[in-house]
Amino acid sequence: MNIDIPKLVKAAVPESEGRNARIVSDNMTRSNYRDSNFLSQDFPRARPKLYVTAEDDDFDEITLGEWRDENFDVEYLPMGSSADKYRSKIRSLSKKKMGPCETFGIVAYGDAAAICLEHYHVMDNNPEFKLGLLIAYYPTAIPDPKGHFPSSISTLVHLAAGEEIGITKQTQMVGIQGKRRTTRKKVESGIGTGGTLRLAYPTYTYDAVPGFAEHDLEEYSKVPAELAWSRSLSAARKAFNNHVDLELVLEENVQVLTRTDAAKRQKTDRELILLRAGKFFTRNLNQTMSTYTTHKSPHVTHMPTLTGGIGASELERFYSQFFSNPPSLKLTLISRTIGADRVVDEVHVRFKHTEEMPWILPGVPPTNKRVEVLVVSIVGLRGGKLYHEHVYWDQASVLVQTGLLDPELVPDAARKNGVQRLPVVGREAARRVLKGWDPDEEGEADNELISGWGDEDEQGDEGDENGAGQDRERQKKKDSNKNDSDKKDSAKKDSSKKDSSMKESDKKASNEKDSDEKESDKQDLDEKGSDNKGLPERPKSSTENSSDKS
CATH class of the missing domain: 3.40.50.1820 (Alpha/Beta hydrolase fold, catalytic domain)
Known part of the structure; x- marks a missing residue:
């Protein structure tokens, strides 16, 4: 038996201005309660x-x-x-x-x-x-x-x-x-x-x-x-349970997205990927500035060079006149951490320095050098808008790669204190994070700049990477010790032979009663000389050599 609940309620509670019951929806006869947005995150809710x-x-x-x-x-x-x-x-x-x-x-x-x-x-x-x-x-x-x-x-x-x-x-x-x-x-x-x-x-x-x-x-x-x-x-x-998509807000600052681009790739708004970077590639100033707060003064600071701006007017000038990048610039997101009011990005940045880039190399004309560096960006948000952005990177690595800093050129005062090399590296630091770039270097430290680290490795366990080399060294020592032992055994055998030969000659000399003392002495000298055959000649000293020459 089918019961029409809405009609039953209307019959029990007549429509009047002050009644406490009201039919909101005919869900028993229609299927709108199965709508995809029903009670979902997108379901309309009152503000907390x-x-x-x-x-x-x-x-x-x-x-x-x-x-x-x-x-x-x-x-x-x-x-x-x-x-x-x-x-x-x-x-x-x-x-x-x-x-x-x-x-x-x-x-x-x-x-x-x-x-x-x-x-x-x-x-x-x-x-x-x-x-x-x-x-x-x-x-x-x-x-x-x-x-x-x-x-x-x-x-x-x-x-x-x-x-x-x-x-x-x-x-x-x-x-x-x-x-x-x-x-x-x-x-x-x-x-x-x-x-x-x-x-x-x-x-x-x-x-x-x-x-x-x-x-x-x-x-x-x-x-x-x-x-x-x-x-x-x-x-x-x-x-x-008030979720805000901070990641989408951040991407709108970096990127200009259009419905046409979405249609071409057949992606939804949430799945849109990087097509055009707003402030990095297209330099769409209006789109970039629209992502910053208006009720609070926003600021952007690139910490190694102290470039950026405070307030909307300075940021507008900075992005329009000084935030330039070569077409070779490529950004690779390594990691992203999202909090309640901030987003932290770890980005691999790669470019060829073919034009001036005042935000990262202010006052430096193009060097035509290739640069790879890791950049950490910390973006704070207020009310769904960017409030501040703090950007960090290894400026010494950038200077090394562009030829502006030589690790071997140590100031005299530092060299007198024992400094042999400046503790900086080039692009290898950025490449270590890109897993698969180099099969032997996947983000692991090598400690090559630490003095004495290699000495510790030689005394390390047999299971480390240098174990094979250490085994070879130990084997060489064993072989050397064995050779020394063989030489000693050979010397002992030679010595025993000499002793037996001496005994035989003495016996022979004693039996020859008729020979005179001179012959016996001569024979003894000949036997001793024969015993010394095959032994290496003692090298002459420098004094003996000089006396021979004189």
Whole structure:
């Protein structure tokens, strides 16, 4: 029996202005619920709700704008003077009208962050699991470092190293919560260069003071603020499953793509490969500049030569007048690492220096030399636009390949200190990364520039690459020792023969009673002379030779 559910609902709930039931789609009679985009990443969704909260009535507009640029629905929530009223305020956030399966996030600062951490550390305070994200900047107190947050809340804490904060612990026995105790402790620097603290919830420390992440405060510090922003944005993207294709944004900066090109290759927009490089080949200035941020001043810096530009006007001039490349330029992407707000590329760059290239060889006329170098590009993005680009490469290798630097020309002062050669290499460094370019060189170090490395190899294990050569050396030594042993055995045999010959001659001399002493002496001398036959003649010394000549 077929039941028409939509008609059944309409009959049970008559259409009226205030009714709470509404037929959205006739999915029982049509197959549009099987559409390819239904509930996929491309399915229309509301922007994630994000509450930013702090003590003051006003807050940093730049930070609020950055969250909005990342497609978040941002609302600022001041803490006010009463902590109790503030707790009631954040408790009411879960009761606000939201769509099915929708959650919200909180980014809190200072005292407000401390209250939010304490409140949501208890599972009962998020009964409907509406809070999905909690980011705390330099809270004045944190919950028990060994106590985990509910799994429904993605938590992230940023602390200023060296500051004294409160640590709140609450005893619990047989499910009954006891008194809360707060102790003051100094925030230690985290492990490694990232400042990670080993707590039950993700926590990082920064070499800064509270307020380092707010642009409108004197305590603002760019380096820790940028690092904390990257971590916060990454946590927010994961919590709301808010994926952004940063790779496509980056390629649009490097590349000009057209629908015609896509049709010729029969590729979808996502599968488009490099056809024309925007700033590297076609130098499409409008396309290149459209990929940079407008709400923040973008900048590009090629670190080895300090070329590039700050701001839209300088970048436009740089790319239009100074970013020139020969037609032989070829880029090969070796690796790409994508984060929440940045993309790191490792690129093999190859070209013949047939025209001036101010970005990599400023002030150098064409040398007609071939150059291969590895380039590392770190691109930061804001709101789907390029905010900054830092580019690194081995400039010494470029100078060696273009004939501008000779590794054998060591300054006199350095040569007096024992330096025999400048520790730089040419194109072999770039070629090592291209697997298969040279079967014997696949990205492995050879340590040829390290003095004494070869000596260590001679004393190494038999299993290394020099084992065969070492075996041959050992075999030569064995053969040499064997030859010496054979010579010694031969000498012993000759000596024994001589001894027996001497004995026979002595016996013969004693039996010849009738011979006189002169004959006996002569015979003895002849026998001794015969014994010395076959022995090598002792080489004369230099004094003997000089006396002979005189």
